[in-house]
Amino acid sequence: MKGVLIDLAPLRASPAFRRLWFGQVVSIFGAQLAFVAVMFQVWDQTHSTAWTGAIGLAQALPLIVLGLFAGAAVDRFERRRFYLVITICQVITATLMASQLLIGSVPVGVLLGLVSMQSALGAASGPAARSILPQLLPRELLAGGIALNRIAFQGAMLVGPAVGGLIVGAWGPSTAYLVDALTFSGVLYGVLGLPVLRVKGEVRPGVRGVADGLAFVVSTPVIRGALVTDLAVTVLSMPISLFPALNAERFGGDPRTLGLFLTAIAVGGVTASVLSGSYTRLPRPGVVMLIGAGSWGIALGLFAFAPTPWIALAFLAVAGAADTVSVVARSTIVQLHTPNELLGRVAAAEQIVGSAGPNLGNVRGGVTAQLTSPFIALISGAALCVAAVITVATTTPGLRDRIAPETSPAND
Structure with a gap:
């Protein structure tokens, strides 16, 4: 069975990967809570399927429009610093969404604008995280590291929406946004543990x-x-x-x-x-x-x-x-x-x-x-x-x- 079960060697071989993986597990879970909260809040304020459909548009457009340019930036700058800056911006955006605990619910247009901001930042953080992996693990452990990242995503997909629904039902969507903002501390923990990751060559x-x-x-x-x-x-x-x-x-x-x-x-x-x-x-x-x-x-x-x-x-x-x-x-x-x-x-x-x-x-x-x-x-x-x-x-x-x-x- 040892040769069949998921390979944990990447977690043992690279402390930097281990910290980053743990941080991403926590953050992906928080993102699922926030997604459920956004869906609930938009529907609660509009009772319109057109508006709930607009959530997907707000997420997809920044990713498609900015994704390739964000990938070029990942290759142009030192990757640890770039990932750190993007993560800090994600923390700020998540905190703005959580601020509804104090100021009350914002209009749907403002909420979708914040969702678009998070998606734009995700267009940069995704390629940054993927490009870092081969610099942390030997080639023979790379597939195992990718599988570990995959199970982190799927585990959050299974558990996160259910927990998000419980939190939104008990304390409202703003509490779910607050938990999401706090989970970015896991990513910061992982990014701060990375070595300097310079890229050889120049990017036009x-x-x-x-x-x-x-x-x-x-x-x-x-x-x-x-x-x-x-x-x-x-x-x-x-x-x-x-x-x-x-x-x-x-x-x-x-x-x-x-x-x-x-x-x-x-x-x-x-x-x-x-x-x-x-x-x-x-x-x-x-x-x-x-x-x-x-x-x-x-x-x-x-x-x-x-x-x-x-x-x-x-x-x-x-x-x-x-x-x-x-x-x-x-x-x-x-x-x-x-x-x-x-x-x-x-x-x-x-x-x-x-x-x-x-x-x-x-x-x-x-x-x-x-x-x-x-x-x-x-x-x-x-x-x-x-x-x-x-x-x-x-x-x-x-x-x-x-x-x-x-x-x-x-x-x-």
């Missing part, structure tokens, strides 16, 4: 620096193949928008079943993270990624034909596990094949794909279902996903190569 300013990063992504087959695979999983086959209609058609519209759909995906993801030692130690992460992405599509195709709710939930759990396997392997490929001086920009591109892809996929699914049926939307997306993964596998032979282990960090 502005659009030219961004263009250099995009040129590397496009011209490097394994990086391009990894990101295209992620788009295949998300844009072509994301099923979330189809869940209400499928639940109504197949399982009587029981809201308890609908709620379990998302929980099943998360449970599968957490299980795959706990057992990540079974694949993070393998020498061919590209093959692992392709198998995980293809299994996601196959599991969703089987979900479309599931005759009972429990079988449907089982296939969704398999899909969630496959997605986690694919994400961990993809991030490993990206970080192992990207030079240190480009990590920020490539990590920003990966973050944008990972964040925008699911939203576009849900739009594709919803429109296809409207024009045809939810079943056709789901099964066609699953088939397109598998076809795209096979195409990437056959046209990108580098993804089948072994990763040569090293005993020193991947980047100095």
Whole structure:
């Protein structure tokens, strides 16, 4: 079992990574509390689905517009100092949201403006955190470190919303914002424990620096193949928008079943993270990624034909596990094949794909279902996903190569 369970060696090997991981665990949990509070407060003040939908827009636009420029800044400046400045700004923004405890609720427009500010800062902190990882861990431990980060995110997704609902119900959304602000102390603890992380080489300013990063992504087959695979999983086959209609058609519209759909995906993801030692130690992460992405599509195709709710939930759990396997392997490929001086920009591109892809996929699914049926939307997306993964596998032979282990960090 030791070789199957999640690899804890990265936590033992690098005190700096251990501190940073702990801080991120705490902060991700706080972010989930804040998200529930924002949703509740916007609905409570407007009773409008248009306004609650605007929350997603407020989060997505800064990430898409600023992400690549933030990634260029990560590569241009000393990374520890840059991450520290961004974290302090996040603390200030979270404190402004928590100040409603004293001044009362702010208008919805102001609240969404603060959400946009946090998202803009997240567009910088995400690439910063990802680009730091290869400078803290040896190559052979990098996949294990990524799996540890993944389980931290999924654990917060499972527990955070429920706790957030309890806090908002008992003390109101402002208390949840206050807890979120306090959790940033964990990130500060982690960032302050980092060594100086200078980047060799120069980054051209502005659009030219961004263009250099995009040129590397496009011209490097394994990086391009990894990101295209992620788009295949998300844009072509994301099923979330189809869940209400499928639940109504197949399982009587029981809201308890609908709620379990998302929980099943998360449970599968957490299980795959706990057992990540079974694949993070393998020498061919590209093959692992392709198998995980293809299994996601196959599991969703089987979900479309599931005759009972429990079988449907089982296939969704398999899909969630496959997605986690694919994400961990993809991030490993990206970080192992990207030079240190480009990590920020490539990590920003990966973050944008990972964040925008699911939203576009849900739009594709919803429109296809409207024009045809939810079943056709789901099964066609699953088939397109598998076809795209096979195409990437056959046209990108580098993804089948072994990763040569090293005993020193991947980047100095």
